[in-house]
Amino acid sequence: MIETIRREQGASLRDVVNEALRRGLTQAKPSRRRAFATRTVTLGRPSLPNVDDVADVLDQVEGGSHP
Structure with a gap:
């Protein structure tokens, strides 16, 4: 469809797409969605106090020596 419009108008694909976006954005109705809220959960105490050093x-977890 866009290619047909492009040929009929003798315009570039970029110009046709930009015009379609402009028209769509000006006709779009603002949504009235509620704000999204993430619920928190308690996961308990961490089994390891520091996980910065992967090795x-x-x-500690596997009980072996890792390079």
Whole structure:
């Protein structure tokens, strides 16, 4: 459909697409959605106090030595 309009108007694809977007945006109705809220949950205490060092975490969790 866009290609047909482009040929009929002798315009570039870019110009046809931009015009379609402009028309769609001016005709669009603002939505009246409610604000989205994320519920919080308690996950309990972490089993490891610090997880910054991945090798250390693997050693603690798997009980082995990792390079």
